[in-house]
Amino acid sequence: MSTVSPQLQIPVGFRFLPTKEEILCDYLQPFIKGDPIPSGVMEELDIYGENREPWNIFNQDSAEESFWVITKLKKKSKSRIERTAGDGCWLQQYIKEVKNSDRGEVIGYDKYFKYTRKKSQKSNGQWSMHEFSLKDQEALGLSDYVICEIKNKDAAVVSRDYEECEGEINKKKKRKLMEVPSTSTNHFAF
Numbered sequence: 183m184s185t186v187s188p189q190l191q192i193p194v195g196f197r198f199l200p201t202k203e204e205i206l207c208d209y210l211q212p213f214i215k216g217d218p219i220p221s222g223v224m225e226e227l228d229i230y231g232e233n234r235e236p237w238n239i240f241n242q243d244s245a246e247e248s249f250w251v252i253t254k255l256k257k258k259s260k261s262r263i264e265r266t267a268g269d270g271c272w273l274q275q276y277i278k279e280v281k282n283s284d285r286g287e288v289i290g291y292d293k294y295f296k297y298t299r300k301k302s303q304k305s306n307g308q309w310s311m312h313e314f315s316l317k318d319q320e321a322l323g324l325s326d327y328v329i330c331e332i333k334n335k336d337a338a339v340v341s342r343d344y345e346e347c348e349g350e351i352n353k354k355k356k357r358k359l360m361e362v363p364s365t366s367t368n369h370f371a372f
Contacts, residue, residue: 198223198250202280205314206290210329213252214316224250229330231256235268236297236332237306248333255326270299272311280314290316308335 200208209219229239229251240249256264265272272295280290297309312331 202292202314203283203289205329206280206316210252210290210314210316210327213329214327224252224329227251227253229253229332230265230267233268235270235299235306236309236334238268240332240334248331251330251332252327253330255328257326265295267297269303270297270305272296273298288317290314307337309333310335 209224213219227239228234229236230253258264265274275294275296277294278292279288280292281287282289291314293313293315295311295313297305297311299305310333313328314330315328
């Protein structure tokens with residue numbers, strides 16, 4: 183199996199916002215075939231199993247928008263996948279088809295999951311995951327690898343409308359609009 187190539191580096195300031203088709207065709211397919219993919223975007227990582235709660239793998243308070251990983255699915259049977267992670271599991275919410283932009287053919291799937299734990303245990307955030315897989319992996323002789331985008335919706339993301347001041351986040355004050363005298367001939371004044 184291919185690994186992430188160290189010689190294909192992502193430039194500083196690059197923002198990773200691929201389309202679903204690009205995830206499947208430009209990252210997952212080459213990875214499965216053994217071709218190199220750029221490093222610094224995603225890494226190969228087992229996200230299932232004991233002590234694999236998302237906050238034990240990723241920084242739960244990170245201002246990162248999302249974490250991208252390539253992981254191998256753990257099969258319970260031919261048609262069932264084991265998605266247990268630590269004391270909880272990833273529960274599927276829905277599936278969407280990913281279509282080729284040229285011909286409109288289904289090339290894969292985007293499955294959406296939420297991480298849940300037993301009712302008595304705290305979840306340390308609202309974790310969600312998009313799992314991208316190729317269509318007919320077994321029929322085509324491809325592997326069971328998928329690409330996952332994992333997010334914590336409770337992460338302290340500071341947007342441009344906020345500024346940090348002495349450890350507190352305060353909303354920036356908007357500029358007051360200048361008052362226009364009533365004698366003004368400008369009919370478009372606010």
